[in-house]
Amino acid sequence: MLNNITLGRFFPGSSFIHRLDPRVKVLLMIVLLLNIFLSTNYLSLFIVFFVVILFIMLTKISLKTYFKSMKFILFVVLFTGILNIFYAKGTTIFRLGTFSITDEGINNSIFVSMRLIMLILVSSLLTFTTSPTNLTYAIERLIRPLNKFKIKTHELAMMMTIALRFIPTLLEEIDKIIDAQKARGADMETGNILNRIKAFVPVLVPLFVSSFRRAYDLALAMECRCYNGGEGRTSMRILHICRNDIFAILVVLGLFVLVLIINNLFLAVSL
């Protein structure tokens, strides 16, 4: 039932993007996101979009998979897109009662939808090609400087790893509990919203109970293997920046500079 959610899943592979250093990937994703929000004109927006699509092609995961991951969010995109059409001041193009469509509104709505879509694409780009272990490892390394402010970065990263690790387990567990309660005649598919929410109590309580049991077991298992936090802990894999990484960094930074230049040009023209 819940197995066909692709958002946030990892698809193993050995493409150019897959092989990039996870730290580099996380940083590049942040820069790409910045690019998306810095693009204030169509030209730079489409250049960024083009680069994102290029990266997506490089992952060798089919475009279909990416769009599947957007299915749930497409509704939000549509909703905000439509709202934006009506809520902007500018030259009125079309009027219907109290609602009026302005050119500004249409521009806004295109920008907002494009940005949202690219946001999802870029984050999928990262999660599809980076295993959860690598991802948390990268984050652990990237937030390590915060140690200076007495923030326990290793523990934070470990918590993230565990949380990610248990998502599929919990989904499986939910499926099992739903089956068990359905076998006892629970009705989860019909009735109004209130009844459906109520019908989920018999699923949520066992889920919480088993989560606590799992957490306790895991803590015990970690202690049995002498886990005592990040101090003096080394890791099995040591990450290296290689030529591919440098190439990717150059591309994304180049894009960043390009977007800034184009923005300035447009600003100059409009002045």
Added chain:
Amino acid sequence: MAKLEIKNLTYIYSEGTPAAKKALNNINLRIKQNEFIGLIGRTGSGKSTLAKHLNALLKPTEGKILLDGEDFWHKPKKIRNVRFKVGMVFQYPEHQLFEETVYKDIAFGPSNMGLLEDEIEKKIHMACEFINLDFNLLYKSPFELSGGEKRKVAIAGVIAMDPEILILDEPTAGLDPKSREQLLCQLHYYYKSREKTVILISHNMDDIAKYSDRIIVLDDGNLIMFDSPKRVFSQIDLLKSVGLEPPQITSVMRSLLEVVPGLSDEILTVDEAVEALLNFVKNR
């Protein structure tokens, strides 16, 4: 007439995706009223998938399942009625307990059936007697109980629905020997005294041999055998080829037979073995 009839049942997991896997392949079975059926097969052979079909939790990709001659999926909106008639106890059923008290938890099934308060109470008392659950526990929280007691409560929750067919997926896993024996005896009694059909999934061949009238053997989604315990466990080579073994006592008696001729080679339970050996000693 067969109580439960399975016709050309095929099921494919995640059909239409690259991960598609045939879990059941053209299964045909007829199960009678008041039969104790053992369902065996190695891990991943399709036992649980078949069980979920019998409880209408999965819809066949192809084929039909008939209960009293009526197709399960004829009226998809009334599918809950099938689940009231076919009770299913999952593996580790104690993990599905959720109510504040044991009483309320056992009442969950019967109240979903729309029974009245006093009928529900009767059913709960009936279920507790069957499963030998102490009435004093009824007003405790299910989370305070011991593992064995929780298991009993969960099974009582299904028995309280008074299903005509009761399916149990490894109900004895993780129980101590005494509770295991008790549970199996009570299931056997439920089948005997109430003329119900019980389908027991288990990896314990000794239990299966002792209690079943007929045994279903599955391998890789295919029906390998559906026959009496004596016939199923006489085909040792076939069983071994699908990753199963006969009951331990059968193997012991067969080895004995090689040294002491004249013993029966159809021994399936310890009681039968004791009797055969006593007879053998007496007649010497």
